[in-house]
Amino acid sequence: MKEKTLKNLRSEIDALDNKIQLLIASRADLAAQVAKVKKESNTQSAFYRPEREA
Secondary structure, eight states, rough: OOOOOOOHHHHHHHHHHHHHHHHHHHHHHHHHHHHHHHHHHHHOOOOOOGHHHH
């Protein structure tokens, strides 16, 4: 197995960081959509729900 160079490892980290940023942006978009739907439907649900924690 070929040993990875520091440059290769950093490139892999950068690629993962980009994927993480895209996922976080997607999650934020979905959260905004949830907020909009809740506001439009006048849903009175609890903000904090311990069962949803990881």
